[in-house]
Amino acid sequence: MKGEGLQKLIAVLALIILYMFFSFFGKYFLTVDTFISILDSSYYIGFLSIGATFVIIAGGIDLSSGTVMVGSALIGGVAYNVWGLPIALSLGIVMLSALIFGAINGLLVGKIGLPPFIATLGIQFISLGYCSVIAKVQTQTYPSLISKDGWFKQFVYKNEGFPMGIIWLILFFIIAWVILNKTVLGRYTYAIGSNEEAVELTGIKSNNWKILVYIVNGFFCGLAGIIYAATYSTITPQTGNGQEMYAIAACVIGGTSLSGGIGSLSGTILGVFVISVLKTGLLSMGLPVQWQQVLIGVVVILAVLMDVIRMKNLKRFSLT
Numbered sequence: 001m002k003g004e005g006l007q008k009l010i011a012v013l014a015l016i017i018l019y020m021f022f023s024f025f026g027k028y029f030l031t032v033d034t035f036i037s038i039l040d041s042s043y044y045i046g047f048l049s050i051g052a053t054f055v056i057i058a059g060g061i062d063l064s065s066g067t068v069m070v071g072s073a074l075i076g077g078v079a080y081n082v083w084g085l086p087i088a089l090s091l092g093i094v095m096l097s098a099l100i101f102g103a104i105n106g107l108l109v110g111k112i113g114l115p116p117f118i119a120t121l122g123i124q125f126i127s128l129g130y131c132s133v134i135a136k137v138q139t140q141t142y143p144s145l146i147s148k149d150g151w152f153k154q155f156v157y158k159n160e161g162f163p164m165g166i167i168w169l170i171l172f173f174i175i176a177w178v179i180l181n182k183t184v185l186g187r188y189t190y191a192i193g194s195n196e197e198a199v200e201l202t203g204i205k206s207n208n209w210k211i212l213v214y215i216v217n218g219f220f221c222g223l224a225g226i227i228y229a230a231t232y233s234t235i236t237p238q239t240g241n242g243q244e245m246y247a248i249a250a251c252v253i254g255g256t257s258l259s260g261g262i263g264s265l266s267g268t269i270l271g272v273f274v275i276s277v278l279k280t281g282l283l284s285m286g287l288p289v290q291w292q293q294v295l296i297g298v299v300v301i302l303a304v305l306m307d308v309i310r311m312k313n314l315k316r317f318s319l320t
Contacts, residue, residue: 007255007306009269014253014299018277026284034280036163042276042286043157043165044069044224046269050176053221053268056178056251058213059193059260060109060116063244064101064123065119065221070240071087072097073225077140079233087149094229095222101127106211113207124241132237139236142229147319157230163228172223177265179216189213191259223279249296250275252303259311274299 015293023030048065055062076094079085085093108119143149157165179185188209191199199206229235250271256263278299279292 002029005255006269008264008270008304008312010306011254011267011274015270015274015277018274018281021276022281022284026281027286029071029281031283034284038273038276038280039163039166041270041279042077043169043244044152044228044231045243045275046272047172047220047224047227047249048243049250049268049272050173050265051217051224052111052244052247052261053216053253053256053265054176054180054189055116056248056256056258057193057260057263059187059196060210060213061104061248061258062214062217063117063120065106065120065224065247066245067124067128067131067240067242068101068218068221069224069236069243070100071127071225072101072222073133073229074135074140074235074237076225076229077142079141079289080142087152091152091226094225095219097131098222098225099200099215099218102215102221103211105218109214110207112310114178124244128238128241137237137239139234141181142233142235144233148294158184168223168227172220173265175268176216176220179267185209185212185216185309189260193262194228195261203233218281245300246275249300249303251276252300254309255307257307258304259307259312271303272302 006158028034048069052062052065072094075097076090079093080090105120105123108114108123109116143152145153154160155164156168157163168186180189187204188204191204192206192209196206244254251263251268252258253265253271253274254267254269256268275296278296282292282295283289
């Protein structure tokens with residue numbers, strides 16, 4: 001756990017250094033509007049990252065969370081625009097869709113025994129295509145602030161300039177923290193990621209708990225879908241792939257080990273804000289979006305390298 005704490009400290013220092021750097025070299029970076037933009041860009045990535053933390057600590061991975069997020073929001077848009085359902089019920093369908101995909105991932109990994117990489121990669125393609133089929137490859141729109149259902153955007157995303165999204169992110173972060181640190185599910189999540197064979201020898205069926213972990217991840221993908229819809233209003237079919245990489249990157253930057261068994265939600269949120277500051281700061285310097293991907297890739301490689309070194313040191317320490 002010392003290595004995890006060190007990586008979390010490095011994430012804090014990286015966040016401070018990045019903020020100071022862009023304050024000097026970025027245009028209008030040190031303003032309230034820019035700060036709110038940083039918050040706005042962190043909401044849906046934050047929810048995806050919280051769900052990904054559970055999965056990665058349990059020794060798994062989810063490559064489908066980005067397409068599940070957008071695909072579920074797309075189906076919710078169909079429910080609102082085509083089926084004529086109320087916006088509240090349509091948001092419920094967003095959550096239900098994401099939970100179903102999460103459960104399918106859990107069954108494929110937990111019951112059938114597919115490697116998480118293969119199972120979730122398959123669901124990435126399925127969610128990408130199936131949700132587009134439901135939408136008949138038509139872009140779906142959610143209510144604007146001035147429409148009759150504009151309360152949805154005010155309630156979820158922003159109300160008279162106040163970033164409501166941060167309230168929801170904090171609330172569900174607390175709920176997730178309690179689940180991960182104070183419940184049986186949380187304890188088994190860490191245990192399965194640390195040594196699944198030992199868990200099985202105690203008589204605990206780890207596969208059933210893996211299913212629950214992926215369902216929790218699906219729940220947070222649904223929340224991400226709702227905040228994504230509130231942020232952008234327009235949902236385009238055949239999109240979302242790649243967003244899961246930001247979530248995985250946030251987890252790794254915050255100290256969650258891809259080997260499983262190690263990680264924390266507080267570290268993940270630090271990683272989310274490192275990515276958000278980096279994205280917003282690069283834009284303030286006038287650099288194209290492609291440079292965001294390059295530099296975030298470099299940051300992820302460095303974070304994974306630190307994780308590899310940390311795990312080697314832990315193994316060396318355990319052998320002495």
